[in-house]
Amino acid sequence: MNTQLRTERSHGTGLEEPKYVVPKVDIFETGDEYLLQADMPGVGKDAIQISLDSNELTILGHRAVGRDKAATSCSYLHRESVPVNFRRVFVLDPTIDTNRITAEMDQGVLTVHLPKAEKVKPRLIPVTD
Amino acid sequence: MYYRLRGSASWIGILIAESDCRTHDNLKERMLMTLTTLNRPSLWTARSFGEFGDLQDEINRLLDEPLAELSGEFFTGWAPPMDLIEDAENLVATLEIPGLNKEDIQVRVEDGVLSISGERKQDEKLKRAEAHRTERFYRKFHRAVCLPKPVKVDAVKAAYRDGVLTVTMPKTEEAKPKQIEVRMG
Numbered sequence: 001m002n003t004q005l006r007t008e009r010s011h012g013t014g015l016e017e018p019k020y021v022v023p024k025v026d027i028f029e030t031g032d033e034y035l036l037q038a039d040m041p042g043v044g045k046d047a048i049q050i051s052l053d054s055n056e057l058t059i060l061g062h063r064a065v066g067r068d069k070a071a072t073s074c075s076y077l078h079r080e081s082v083p084v085n086f087r088r089v090f091v092l093d094p095t096i097d098t099n100r101i102t103a104e105m106d107q108g109v110l111t112v113h114l115p116k117a118e119k120v121k122p123r124l125i126p127v128t129d
Numbered sequence: 130m131y132y133r134l135r136g137s138a139s140w141i142g143i144l145i146a147e148s149d150c151r152t153h154d155n156l157k158e159r160m161l162m163t164l165t166t167l168n169r170p171s172l173w174t175a176r177s178f179g180e181f182g183d184l185q186d187e188i189n190r191l192l193d194e195p196l197a198e199l200s201g202e203f204f205t206g207w208a209p210p211m212d213l214i215e216d217a218e219n220l221v222a223t224l225e226i227p228g229l230n231k232e233d234i235q236v237r238v239e240d241g242v243l244s245i246s247g248e249r250k251q252d253e254k255l256k257r258a259e260a261h262r263t264e265r266f267y268r269k270f271h272r273a274v275c276l277p278k279p280v281k282v283d284a285v286k287a288a289y290r291d292g293v294l295t296v297t298m299p300k301t302e303e304a305k306p307k308q309i310e311v312r313m314g
Contacts (some may be wrong), residue, residue, distance in 0.1 A: 108292015
């Protein structure tokens, strides 16, 4: 799959906090579809937004940061997580049937099914007399 | 004890020399000296710079090590990001481990150490599929952290939601902050 990746960077001084992080993804190809899996821990089903603009697929995941707001009295003894949202843009291969894209979210893993168009699926050609 | 804490950097900026803490006593001693330490096996952390802190020697030693050993140190295992939070009642640890089954996560609190391990397994069907991009981890992980305050081991709760494991550990009464009244003598 001709999947290009675009990383969003903040413009300007370079000292600003990055607005997004890029989720790690796996992309698999099976006979009739491409399968994209992205790790987005802390993102619920309702906090995810997938948009398609011509052949650009954008995945946006809003991380729940409610914990920080709710408990102001708490303090971080140690922090490795990054409290920013996930974003990643994919340029889809033209052979993908964009009308039939589906997605599901399970325990922080987003799975996007990208079905191949009928014309590019492997198939058997019947022999006629 | 089955785990090692080695070459760890504490999160408040204190560096600790490499050492094993395999025995109960050692562990207790270390806990007094350092507030919180953390085991993150895949990261390049605080390699002790030798007795005389000679950087040149250290670099030479690194270059002399077999490549396999080095890459082992850099790339072994999966070290998911861990946070440790303290509020008035609890110590709360969170670990970002998306896509696991609940049964594949083990949480233990023992001798003042919280230890979380588990394994992310790949779907059998996808193992055979052609992969165009593989950035995610499918393997075992293990994180351990010395808890800076005593906790009620029996009351520890762990919840897994949206790929984030949250372990809530209530502090013992002695560890909670107390207001002490000043009386006129």
